[in-house]
Amino acid sequence: MSTQELILESAYRLFARHGFEKTSLSMIAKEVGISKPAVYYYFPSKEALFGALLEAVCSEIRFGKYFPLASFTVDNYKEQLTGCGLRMIGEQRSDPHYSLLMKEFMIQSTREESILSAMMAVIQTYVEGFHELLRHGADLGIVQGEDLRAKAEQLTMIVDGIDNYMGLGVAFDYERLWSYTVEQVLR
Incomplete structure (x- = not known):
């Protein structure tokens, strides 16, 4: 190194x-x-x-790393969406510093516009990434085509909420929560 x-x-x-x-x-x-x-x-x-x-962390948590669009097919779409989210949760859970650092970025974003902009950009890439992924699912005939933007925002909020709550030490069943959310979005 x-x-x-x-x-x-x-x-x-x-x-x-x-x-x-x-x-x-x-x-x-x-x-x-x-x-x-x-x-x-x-x-x-x-x-x-x-x-x-901040720049290095934002690059590391990019949407495409966890949810590679090309890997989603008609045969595996639901399992892939669930599995990719579970992998992300597992990685966050295994790093005791990650959630704490993300909280620090959030705190500093209230004081520094450039940090807020970087954090907002990451959130936006998740909204756009999930939106594209759901459009792909609609093209495959797996996702109903209405309210895709709202569904993308819901998935983004769940990902962010899981990260925040894990960082606080809240003992939710995050894997089950993610799986349930995927079920709801794909209905």
């Missing part, structure tokens, strides 16, 4: 654990095993590092 990647990886954990305000570049440098000026070589400020981390 490059030094820049190590800095981002450490920042991921520390911003999740301590939040933006309480995480210092000194803490990050210490965890990486480099000097604070070395961090400045890669990132001119804590805000720039936080922004780079």
Whole structure:
């Protein structure tokens, strides 16, 4: 791993654990095993590092990674939609820092327009991605063609809600909730 990647990886954990305000570049440098000026070589400020981390996370959680349209066929559409969502839930659940960091991004989005814009862009890619996926399902004859936009927004809200509630430690049966939502959307 490059030094820049190590800095981002450490920042991921520390911003999740301590939040933006309480995480210092000194803490990050210490965890990486480099000097604070070395961090400045890669990132001119804590805000720039936080922004780079946001960009990396947004790239990693892109819709197509979890719901690849080309893999949805007439024979597997429902199982694929359910399975892709369950995989995403499993990945989120297995990373103790992910939901905490996403909450920190949300908090900082109330203070910084560029962070809000990045978060809104991710949400919009999910709405558009689900909308396209549902149109594909309608073309295959699996999804009823009415209210596809509302259904896409519903799926997006469920994905986001699951992420938020898992981050709070709420003990819901997220797999069952996702499967139920898919059933409702495909009716």
